[in-house]
Amino acid sequence: MAAVPKSPVIRCAINGFGRIGRGILRALYEYRRWPVAVVAINDLAAPETIEHLTRFDSTHGRFLMPVREEDDSLWIGEECIRLLQQERLSPRVWAELEVDVVLECTGRIKSRNDAQGHLDSGAGKVLISNPADDKVDATVVYGLNHHELTGRETIVSNASCTSNCVIPVIEVLDQAFGIACGNITSIHAAMNDQPVIDCSCSDLRLCRAAGVSIVPVDTRLNRGIERILPRFANRFQTTALRVPTLNVTAMDLNLCLEKPAPADNINAALKKAAASRFPGIMDYCDIPVASIDFNHDPHSCIVDGTQTRVCSNGLTKLLVWCDNEWGFANRMLDTATAMMNAC
Ligand SMILES: NC(=O)c1ccc[n+]([C@@H]2O[C@H](COP(=O)([O-])OP(=O)(O)OC[C@H]3O[C@@H](n4cnc5c(N)ncnc54)[C@H](O)[C@@H]3O)[C@@H](O)[C@H]2O)c1
Known part of the structure; x- marks a missing residue:
């Protein structure tokens, strides 16, 4: 069954909050042109580190909005993002957070098989931030072939930069x-x-x-x-x-x-x-x-x-x-x- 958004807002989780993961969060708040809410971030880093690296970035400068960490959550202004530190995902973690799409940005997931773990944890879909293997449902170069998505894909690669x-x-x-x-x-x-x-x-x-x-x-x-x-x-x-x-x-x-x-x-x-x-x-x-x-x-x-x-x-x-x-x-x-x- 294809996943459908549970509301007009697409509930995303960022798995791997490094250069690409943090770039996604910044772009979301900087341009505000996607119907996306980041509801969770999973990374091995401690919450204080996540907060610090969100606020300050040697390449892209300071985050435009107030950022604070409290009770294992990252607050961007008045919006709350749940912080997780799970190297191996707990079985229902994405189901409990009602995650429509996991933005998989650890660099460790390189195949359809690896990405399946996110679906098993209850995510509707996975978008991998690297080319992965050719067993993914689609590889998208946005602008060129995203129109070919049917809605039935569950594991998609965003190709490479x-x-x-x-x-x-x-x-x-x-x-x-x-x-x-x-x-x-x-x-x-x-x-x-x-x-x-x-x-x-x-x-x-x-x-x-x-x-x-x-x-x-x-x-x-x-x-x-x-x-x-x-x-x-x-x-x-x-x-x-x-x-x-x-x-x-x-x-x-x-x-x-x-x-x-x-x-x-x-x-x-x-x-x-x-x-x-x-x-x-x-x-x-x-x-x-x-x-x-x-x-x-x-x-x-x-x-x-x-x-x-x-x-x-x-x-x-x-x-x-x-x-x-x-x-x-x-x-x-x-x-x-x-x-x-x-x-
Ligand atoms: N940096 C780029 O310019 C760029 C561009 C396009 C695609 N990519 C691809 O995106 C992926 C990530 O690249 P990056 O540059 O952001 O890497 P990065 O090293 O900056 O970030 C990876 C993050 O994943 C976290 N992590 C590692 N294992 C984890 C786990 N098991 N669970 C949760 N978090 C975990 C790390 O702590 C780190 O914060 C790679 O596949 C890379 O090829 C990178």
Whole structure:
């Protein structure tokens, strides 16, 4: 049975209150454009830590509203959010809190099987903040395919920040010029899976200090592209670099176009799509900015028209920015709302 919202307000729980979990809460109160109430937050952190990290954020600044913790609840103004500290969820926890959707943001849930635990605990649906496995009911890149949700999905993935960034651009350019194949490099801000100084871990690159190196890391972005756009099977190669910045990612796309076009035409197609097909999702910029200027930008992708280059053989290079935290947190709320409103 598909879950239906118990009221016009969608009751969400945030599981994992890290960069994405906290971004979701902030975006909700900052923009107030979703019919969503966060009724519970589950994290391993102590309530005092949850309160502190909600109030103060090195990347996004102070929370706009008064925040306090009292009796295992987080108060945002006059609104109360239940705080839980359950590494293993108790059997009926989401049923008791009447949770429509769990926004799963721990990074530990990577498959449909793992996410099932939330349904077993009584949640109506789960939205996973990473690509998960291909056994989920749907993988959504909001703006591109959220219209295909039927309302019957129970476990959905919101893809990755990099998929949300490049896939709308690929879609527009493929329709306008045809894309034969491409190479994409993510130039991604540091993340919480990197240490401040070297430490031991099984991934020999993620052992290395985040602040002093450009660190190549694994990515399955090519698989993410294929999952949403199957016509591109085996036509993209992708690599990823982590760079010592706090936030914001640049995607470097090198595309072989079937109908090569001058940079101005490519930019015009993307600028038009930003204003027409993908408002609020894609943006276009042609002023000389740096990554910090996209901190707290809610779009999934911002095409930097100043960086478009075309070789004489048509090989086309693009630079596309995103706030990997804020843009993606906004999309989590968009997709959760679309999941509950789909029918
Ligand atoms: N940070 C980004 O830019 C970004 C962008 C898109 C997607 N994502 C994805 O979102 C997920 C979370 O990333 P993040 O950057 O927010 O990570 P994070 O490390 O900042 O946050 C994870 C949080 O989950 C909590 N946690 C861990 N185990 C838990 C458990 N069993 N129960 C409850 N809470 C638990 C941790 O205490 C932490 O607060 C990852 O899958 C990541 O790939 C991250």
